[in-house]
Amino acid sequence: MKSYDQIFLANRAWAQSLKSADKEYFQKMALGQTPKYFWIGCADSRVSETVVTKSQLGELFVHRNVANLVNENDTNLLASLRYAIDYLKVKHIVVAGHYSCGGVKAAYDGLEDPYITDWVSDIKSTLNANGKEIEAIEGDMNRIDRLAELSIMKQVDKLASMDLIKDAWARGQRLFIHGWIFDLSTGELNSLKEIHPDDMIQ
Ligand code: CO
Secondary structure, eight states, rough: TTTTHHHHHHHHHHHHHHHHHOTHHHHHHHHHOOEEEEEEOOOTTTHHHHHHHOOOOOSEEEEETTTOOOOOOHHHHHHHIIIIIIIIIIIIEEEEEESSHHHHHHHTOOOOTTTTTTTHHHHHHHHHHHHHHHHHHOOOOHHHHHHHHHHHHHHHHHHSSSSHHHHHHHHHOEEEEEEEEEEEETEEEEEEEEEEEEOOOO
16 A cells, blocks of 8 residues: 555545535535635645634635745736635635744745745845844744744735735725734634725725
8 A cells, every 4th residue: 555545545534424424515515615715824734724723615715835925926826816806705815824934934044045035035024124123032933933923914914905905995895804823832823913894995
């Protein structure tokens, strides 16, 4: 047996258990999706959004990348965002980062890697812009965790300044933007920032 056969065995057992609770579970699932959330999360293996929020299939529309960054030139993010807002009509956009993030650490450490350095440069800018606050914190781990918080809040602000989202607000679409952080050491998800559509719809 190959080591990855376990993946397929687990999949069949999972599908079977859902089908025994509801014979038509997957036929119904195949008809379409109406998620209320668009989740922008980190690629980290320990922060699966569906697991940590105890969600079911169909509840979260997801985009993940290293260090949960909102890059206005990222066509992958833009296509997902467009589909989430204008086609699925999600109500909430969530930037969800986490403590002990390797991507944030790479920016903090000044890691030089041709495939990573440029991607995390936005976190480096956040570090430079908040140098005094970060330096006043004791210990690299705590500094990296504060940098993760600051970066999440910055991604929320970036979303709020994007045409895709401003246009939705201008049309009266009630779209909330959230900045959340997951604590790997406690399993708890907490809110850092929220932008409420009533404050943005004129
Ligand atoms: Co991460």
